[in-house]
Amino acid sequence: MSESLYFIAIVPPEDIQEEITKLKHEVAEKYGSKHALRSPPHITLHMPFKWRDKRFDELAEVIKNLNSDLAAFEVELKDFDFFEPRVVFVNVVQSEKLKKLQKKVVDACRKELKLDNANYKNRPFHPHVTIGFRDLKKPMFYEAKKEFKKREVLFEFRVEEIVLLKHDGKKWNVVDF
Numbered sequence: 001m002s003e004s005l006y007f008i009a010i011v012p013p014e015d016i017q018e019e020i021t022k023l024k025h026e027v028a029e030k031y032g033s034k035h036a037l038r039s040p041p042h043i044t045l046h047m048p049f050k051w052r053d054k055r056f057d058e059l060a061e062v063i064k065n066l067n068s069d070l071a072a073f074e075v076e077l078k079d080f081d082f083f084e085p086r087v088v089f090v091n092v093v094q095s096e097k098l099k100k101l102q103k104k105v106v107d108a109c110r111k112e113l114k115l116d117n118a119n120y121k122n123r124p125f126h127p128h129v130t131i132g133f134r135d136l137k138k139p140m141f142y143e144a145k146k147e148f149k150k151r152e153v154l155f156e157f158r159v160e161e162i163v164l165l166k167h168d169g170k171k172w173n174v175v176d177f
Contacts, residue, residue: 001052005166035134075156088141132144
């Protein structure tokens with residue numbers, strides 16, 4: 001039985017993706033963390049999950065329905081923050097609309113797809129856009145933290161859709177319906 005790996009996210013507009021990808025390249029070059037380059041800049045709404053290829057249409061339908069119900073809203077990405085001892089990210093300013101969207105996505109996946117990722121149970125939603133993680137060694141993390149906590153960035157964009165990303169064995173790609 002063939003399965004693929006997916007996750008659901010918000011992807012910023014192309015110009016913001018380019019700026020954040022430059023930050024990812026900087027982290028890769030200065031601090032040796034390349035793993036974040038395997039996906040487009042994004043805000044995860046539902047963590048990765050396996051899904052049977054023969055049931056792809058059900059998954060696509062849920063995403064399409066969520067998008068048809070989505071009331072567009074603004075998101076602000078401001079400065080940098082960290083999950084010690086490995087993750088460097090652009091901070092997403094929390095908003096009620098973003099929290100509600102994430103809950104709606106998770107609820108739809110649970111109810112309509114019978115998808116239940118246990119990792120969500122005790123973790124609050126902490127939206128962020130990762131620029132360095134997993135392969136970032138602890139000593140390099142602390143160097144990156146020293147550098148990025150002094151820096152400021154600000155990106156604002158309108159969320160008009162959510163996307164499904166699929167892993168191709170090497171990297172994550174946005175799925176076109």
